[in-house]
Amino acid sequence: MSRAIHSDPANKEGEGTLDRGSYEDIYRTYLPDVLRLLRGGLRIKSAFDVEEICQEAFIEFFDQCDRGNFDRSRPIKPYLLRIAANRAARKMGKASREVLVGDDQLPLEPVGPPDTDEHERARLLEEFRGTLSKEDNGVLHHHFVEGATQQKTGEALGLSRDQVYRAIQRIRQLAKTFFGERGWFE
Amino acid sequence: MNHEQATTLIETQFEQGSLPPHQSQALRIHLRQCNACRAKYDRFADLEDLLSGDSHAPASQVERMIAMGVPREARSFRSIVRIAAPVLAIAAAAMIAFVSIDGASPALPEYQLVKRGGAQELRGSAEQTEVLRLSQGTRFELILRPGVPAEGAVAARAFIPSQGGVQAWDAKVESSSDGALRITATQAELPAGVDRILIAVARPDDLPSASEVETKGPWQLFEQRVEVLP
Numbered sequence: 001m002s003r004a005i006h007s008d009p010a011n012k013e014g015e016g017t018l019d020r021g022s023y024e025d026i027y028r029t030y031l032p033d034v035l036r037l038l039r040g041g042l043r044i045k046s047a048f049d050v051e052e053i054c055q056e057a058f059i060e061f062f063d064q065c066d067r068g069n070f071d072r073s074r075p076i077k078p079y080l081l082r083i084a085a086n087r088a089a090r091k092m093g094k095a096s097r098e099v100l101v102g103d104d105q106l107p108l109e110p111v112g113p114p115d116t117d118e119h120e121r122a123r124l125l126e127e128f129r130g131t132l133s134k135e136d137n138g139v140l141h142h143h144f145v146e147g148a149t150q151q152k153t154g155e156a157l158g159l160s161r162d163q164v165y166r167a168i169q170r171i172r173q174l175a176k177t178f179f180g181e182r183g184w185f186e
Numbered sequence: 187m188n189h190e191q192a193t194t195l196i197e198t199q200f201e202q203g204s205l206p207p208h209q210s211q212a213l214r215i216h217l218r219q220c221n222a223c224r225a226k227y228d229r230f231a232d233l234e235d236l237l238s239g240d241s242h243a244p245a246s247q248v249e250r251m252i253a254m255g256v257p258r259e260a261r262s263f264r265s266i267v268r269i270a271a272p273v274l275a276i277a278a279a280a281m282i283a284f285v286s287i288d289g290a291s292p293a294l295p296e297y298q299l300v301k302r303g304g305a306q307e308l309r310g311s312a313e314q315t316e317v318l319r320l321s322q323g324t325r326f327e328l329i330l331r332p333g334v335p336a337e338g339a340v341a342a343r344a345f346i347p348s349q350g351g352v353q354a355w356d357a358k359v360e361s362s363s364d365g366a367l368r369i370t371a372t373q374a375e376l377p378a379g380v381d382r383i384l385i386a387v388a389r390p391d392d393l394p395s396a397s398e399v400e401t402k403g404p405w406q407l408f409e410q411r412v413e414v415l416p
Binding site: 023024027028031032035045046047048050051052054055056058059062121124125140144145146147160161162165166168169171172173175176179184185 | 197200201202203214217218224226227228229230231232233235236237238239244245246247248249250251252254256257398401402403404
């Protein structure tokens with residue numbers, strides 16, 4: 001049975017170097033998967049480390065494509081996740097290697113117990129939300145949590161895009177102050 | 187880059203949602219060598235995660251990483267940096283003012299409006315005024331130049347304020363590969379009684395409507411005063 005995923009951006013060009021658009025398509029398509037693996041599956045805490053490993057993984061993958069080492073009839077995701085997992089293992093050491101499994105079964109959800117400070121984080125967030133207006137809470141939910149664009153957020157809440165834009169700026173400023181006062185950045 | 191500059195960029199990234207790719211990469215170079223700043227970066231990223239609902243691929247981080255640019259370009263940038271790190275660090279610090287005002291897109295560089303044509307210049311006068319003086323049928327150009335080449339699509343929209351409110355002006359806008367924009371028109375194409383032209387520069391999706399243009403938003407707004415000579 002063929003495992004080819006013909007909608008994979010890497011298959012667009014057939015053999016040879018990918019064009020810039022294909023790199024971008026692959027990056028946008030698989031970035032969330034790589035992040036889920038590194039943050040959820042491998043539980044790498046540092047956002048900076050996650051972003052570094054993520055970038056290195058994509059660079060290696062694009063190199064493999066350019067050198068013809070990646071068979072483009074095969075699906076991208078497991079191959080890319082394997083590269084990311086190996087990069088993570090190299091960077092983070094043995095702790096990361098312990099959670100690695102087979103090629104197509106890389107853990108995308110957390111392994112092990114949840115963080116002990118989850119309740120405290122949830123409590124702080126609730127407290128922060130309590131200081132926001134109803135409008136700002138709506139923007140927080142639609143834009144920050146759901147990932148909606150400013151336009152979509154405005155449509156959902158009956159606000160203009162400019163109002164949404166100002167609300168986003170306001171929420172960020174308020175969050176910086178609120179959490180800063182509670183020692184978040186220390 | 188020193189700690190202060192890095193901290194400013196970290197805070198700006200949080201406040202704006204992302205940084206332009208060149209600033210983001212300059213910051214990452216510093217973070218690779220500085221534990222204290224990396225810890226600060228992680229705390230801000232952690233707060234961003236909390237606001238985004240603590241998912242394992244939060245929209246905020248996806249957005250931030252897309253704003254950094256495709257890693258292929260990041261690699262090229264790193265190889266350049268080995269040679270020119272000090273220069274880039276200074277450039278990054280100097281460009282803090284160019285940060286994005288819309289977290290979804292890389293920031294536009296600062297634009298400058300330059301006028302060309304008009305009655306005086308056609309007559310060869312050495313006098314330069316801020317007012318664009320137009321006699322009947324005079325051709326003129328309004329050129330918007332970025333301080334540094336702009337990445338990605340940039341667009342402009344022109345408006346004419348009048349007593350009844352601001353109206354969109356359907357002017358022809360041309361763009362160059364480095365993001366410069368040019369509006370070319372003649373006096374006859376302007377509505378009667380015009381005394382100023384507003385031009386908004388932004389990403390194509392961010393351009394304002396006539397009712398929005400004089401409010402604050404993710405666009406740069408320019409005003410050109412106009413005098414139509416009898």
